[in-house]
Amino acid sequence: MGKVTVLDHPLIKHKLTYIRDKNTGSKEFRELVSELAMLMAYEVTRDLELEEIEIETPIKKMMSPVISGKKLGIVPILRAGLGMVEGMLALLPAAKVGHVGLYRDPETLQAVEYYCKMPQDISERKLIVVDPMLATGVSAIAAINSVKQRGGTNIKLVCLVSVQEGIDAVQEAHPDVDIYVASIDEKLNDHAYIEPGLGDAGDRLFGTK
Numbered sequence: 726m727g728k729v730t731v732l733d734h735p736l737i738k739h740k741l742t743y744i745r746d747k748n749t750g751s752k753e754f755r756e757l758v759s760e761l762a763m764l765m766a767y768e769v770t771r772d773l774e775l776e777e778i779e780i781e782t783p784i785k786k787m788m789s790p791v792i793s794g795k796k797l798g799i800v801p802i803l804r805a806g807l808g809m810v811e812g813m814l815a816l817l818p819a820a821k822v823g824h825v826g827l828y829r830d831p832e833t834l835q836a837v838e839y840y841c842k843m844p845q846d847i848s849e850r851k852l853i854v855v856d857p858m859l860a861t862g863v864s865a866i867a868a869i870n871s872v873k874q875r876g877g878t879n880i881k882l883v884c885l886v887s888v889q890e891g892i893d894a895v896q897e898a899h900p901d902v903d904i905y906v907a908s909i910d911e912k913l914n915d916h917a918y919i920e921p922g923l924g925d926a927g928d929r930l931f932g933t934k
């Protein structure tokens with residue numbers, strides 16, 4: 726079973742409070758989501774492999790570590806996942822970006838996929854699927870299915886706000902995927918929105934609705 730990590734660094738908690746606040750407008754919301762993604766990227770990449778290379782300081786030669794091993798890929802789930810890409814790329818500038826476009830049908834709550842474009846060498850990359858919200862888990866499960874169908878094998882899921890129900894669903898469908906969240910909230914409401922949550926992440930990012 727993949728592990729679940731709640732990233733509860735004080736900076737993450739602080740910024741999360743302000744994206745939850747209904748009085749936070751789109752500009753500030755976008756900036757905070759981006760900053761949160763950057764902080765989470767730092768934690769999620771803790772297990773990157775290193776190799777020693779020889780360098781020379783102004784004083785003497787030494788062996789010193791640099792990142793090695795598999796390259797990275799970031800996969801936002803459109804639309805709301807787009808808000809997390811820039812922050813992740815700020816820390817991981819060499820990562821390639823694949824996109825999965827899908828929305829949750831408000832009536833059936835099923836995921837409807839409308840776009841998918843992955844890096845060609847997806848099977849050789851460590852992939853980080855990103856979406857601010859993990860509610861029922863239907864969207865994340867569908868997105869990870871799409872990534873796997875195209876050859877992705879090494880996958881992590883990073884979300885800001887989640888509920889236990891969504892985490893359980895992803896773990897059952899994709900037991901090989903580690904999940905990182907900033908919060909596990911109380912529950913889903915009757916419309917499968919997270920309570921207390923932050924509302925509709927896509928609408929708040931892009932000023933729609």
Ligand SMILES: O=P(O)(O)OC[C@H]1O[C@H](OP(=O)(O)OP(=O)(O)O)[C@H](O)[C@@H]1O
Pocket residue numbers: 802803804805806827828829830836856857858859860861862863864865891917925926927928
């Ligand atoms: O876990 P789930 O129950 O599937 O819900 C979570 C999904 O819902 C939201 O996307 P939405 O369908 O609103 O699309 P959008 O990003 O285009 O707004 C959110 O960004 C997730 O992708």
Ligand SMILES: O=c1cc[nH]c(=O)[nH]1
Pocket residue numbers: 805858860917918919920922923924925926927
């Ligand atoms: O609370 C929720 C649930 C699904 N999608 C959102 O954007 N917010």
Ligand SMILES: [Mg+2]
Pocket residue numbers: 805925926927928
């Ligand atoms: Mg939405």
